[in-house]
Amino acid sequence: xxxxxxxxxxxxxxxxxxxxxxxxxxxxxxxxxxxxxxxxxxxxxxxxxxxxxxxxxxxxxxxxxxxxxxxxxxxxxxxxxxxxxxxxxxxxxxxxxxxxxxxxxxxxxxxxxxxxxxxxxxxxxxxxxxxxxxxxxxxxxxxxxxxxxxxxxxxxxx
Amino acid sequence: xxxxxxxxxxxxxxxxxxxxxxxxxxxxxxxxxxxxxxxxxxxxxxxxxxxxxxxxxxxxxxxxxxxxxxxxxxxxxxxxxxxxxxxxxxxxxxxxxxxxxxxxxxxxxxxxxxxxxxxxxxxxxxxxxxxxxxxxxxxxxxxxxxxxxxxxxxxxxxxxxxxxxxxxxxxxxxxxxxxxxxxxxxxxxxxxxxxxxxxxxxxxxxxxxxxxxxxxxxxxxxxxxxxxxxxxxxxxxxxxxxxxxxxxxxxxxxxxxxxxxxxxxxxxxxxxxxxxxxxxxxxxx
Numbered sequence: 191x192x193x194x195x196x197x198x199x200x201x202x203x204x205x206x207x208x209x210x211x212x213x214x215x216x217x218x219x220x221x222x223x224x225x226x227x228x229x230x231x232x233x234x235x236x237x238x239x240x241x242x243x244x245x246x247x248x249x250x251x252x253x254x255x256x257x258x259x260x261x262x263x264x265x266x267x268x269x270x271x272x273x274x275x276x277x278x279x280x281x282x283x284x285x286x287x288x289x290x291x292x293x294x295x296x297x298x299x300x301x302x303x304x305x306x307x308x309x310x311x312x313x314x315x316x317x318x319x320x321x322x323x324x325x326x327x328x329x330x331x332x333x334x335x336x337x338x339x340x341x342x343x344x345x346x347x348x
Numbered sequence: 349x350x351x352x353x354x355x356x357x358x359x360x361x362x363x364x365x366x367x368x369x370x371x372x373x374x375x376x377x378x379x380x381x382x383x384x385x386x387x388x389x390x391x392x393x394x395x396x397x398x399x400x401x402x403x404x405x406x407x408x409x410x411x412x413x414x415x416x417x418x419x420x421x422x423x424x425x426x427x428x429x430x431x432x433x434x435x436x437x438x439x440x441x442x443x444x445x446x447x448x449x450x451x452x453x454x455x456x457x458x459x460x461x462x463x464x465x466x467x468x469x470x471x472x473x474x475x476x477x478x479x480x481x482x483x484x485x486x487x488x489x490x491x492x493x494x495x496x497x498x499x500x501x502x503x504x505x506x507x508x509x510x511x512x513x514x515x516x517x518x519x520x521x522x523x524x525x526x527x528x529x530x531x532x533x534x535x536x537x538x539x540x541x542x543x544x545x546x547x548x549x550x551x552x553x554x555x556x557x558x559x560x561x562x563x564x565x566x567x568x569x570x571x572x573x574x575x576x577x578x579x580x581x582x583x584x585x586x587x588x589x590x591x592x593x594x595x596x597x598x599x600x601x602x603x604x605x606x607x608x609x610x611x612x613x614x615x616x617x618x619x620x621x622x623x624x625x626x627x628x629x630x631x632x633x
Contacts (some may be wrong), residue, residue: 191356208356208399211386230349231387235453244427244456250386251457254356255379255401298452319539320451 193257197222198266206253213237215253216263224264224293228322235321238294239263245301264293267300275341276300276334285334287325294321299335307342351389358401362487362514365400370489370512372398378514379403380423380462383454400514408461408516413438417522422461422515430455439523441480441549444531445472451539461515464500467507470541470567472533473518474501478572479547479564480520488513504570527551528558530627533566534619536610542567543611546599546623548582548631556586563595563624568616569604577602578624592628596621 194203197220204219211230216222216239225248228234232250239248240262268274273281276299286292295318302309302317309317314335315328323331359365369376376398379385388394402408408423411432418439420429429435429446436443449472450458463473464484477484482497489512500508509515533545545566550558561582563575578599585591600621605613 207353209351209353211351214350231390232383232454235451238453245453246456247383247453249390250382250454252356252382252386252399254358255382255403257358302452316538317452319537320453 191254193254195256195258196260198262204253208252208254210253211249212239212241212251212253212256212261213248215256216248216261219253222263222265226290226293228290228294233322234291234294235298236291236294238297238321240297240301243301243304245298262297264296267296276303276338279334279338279341280331283330283334283337285326285331286323291321291323291325295323295331299338303335303339303342307339309339311336349390349392351386352392352395354389354396355398356401357398358404360404362405362516365402365405365514366487366489366512368398368400369514372396374511376400376511378465380465381425381457381459382462383450383458384462384466384468402461402514411435415522416519418442418520420460420518420520422459422464422517424460426450426455426458429460437523439520441523441529441531441547442476442520444529445476445533445545445547448472448531448533448535448538448542448545454539460518464518465507465509465515467501467503467505467571468541469504469569469571470545471572472542472545472566475545475547475564475566475572477501477518477520478574479549479562481562482521483519484515485517485519486510486513486515492516501571524551528631530629530631532623532627532630534623541610544568544605544616544619544623546620546627548624548627550582550587550631552587558582558585558587563599565599565603565620568620569606575599575602575624582628587628587632592625595628596625599624 213227216225226236228236230249232247237248377396379399379401408421410421412419426449477497484495529549531547533542547564550561561579563578566572578595581595581598600617603620605616607613
């Protein structure tokens, strides 16, 4: 079936089986391999993308359900030249080791900070509880997100 | 795992959706947010031949509040309930319970209708529907019918919904001012499935004597249920320490908990009483 949607500001049209998840469609059909697939049943959060501004698990959504939607993946958050303040903060605080879960943390934290730039540590922990990281122990991730808040207060994005 | 193959349709009208469901001999499933159905399909617990996506159906996404109560469209998301400021007055128990549903990303897609029809024994929304005497409006080939919550939830993952019917609305009766309530749930990590959860409300008179007590438990036993003996212990009392202890003991005695990898039956029995005690204390406070 044909499905048309916007990915990172660009209109795309793909012909897919209904059973193809949005996560697989992004990686296989659109070659956007920044979105990682961990558990494939909605537990790990690695595949988190933004659909119409909301952070959602792309393994629990069909590509055909994205028809007409605006999708933003981790690739869409930065430009090629520079890291975003959130990404810089992850680097500064050593908020990743192997990096497999990082795209999911970045997209989730971006959605949170865009909507709630004043969130406190408890709120950050609650929101990130839907993402699993087996390397860092989360403390550095929470610190990175908290430290990036100031960038979202100024211009509301990036 | 990758999903098993199926056909997909996103009809524009309810009538079309019902006809599509009926055309597949009970093998078709409505798709709302997909936050339970998609994992079930990944695990091959469900293998529907057709998914009827409800996303294009009009009028299923609204939260209507009037003197008769709160009407939640089947496609209302957890996020919508959390964001609706009117509900703090119109149904505070609903908002308190929904704060425990799953994680951030799931709450952006998971729906009232999906959860009620999935009928997981540990899920908050079916528990609230049952505790609050909700009415489900469903649409089938023969038109609409209304099913009371007590007749809707038949067992784990089993409801009175027929294969060609679609849930369109959940109605919670009006919430009077002065009603006291509490919601307590325990999971190892907030957002995970409850090992046990308790919803309680009652209406105190001017002297503080409780009546109309409703106590519901989730995550304990094979389905969400009311606890009649605990309710009887609350009614007519002023919820002093002795009454709370009595209600809590009644709740522990009344449940029929199961052992599983998350908790033993004995733990769940004790937890049920503890959670009712905490819920009643928070209701009084």
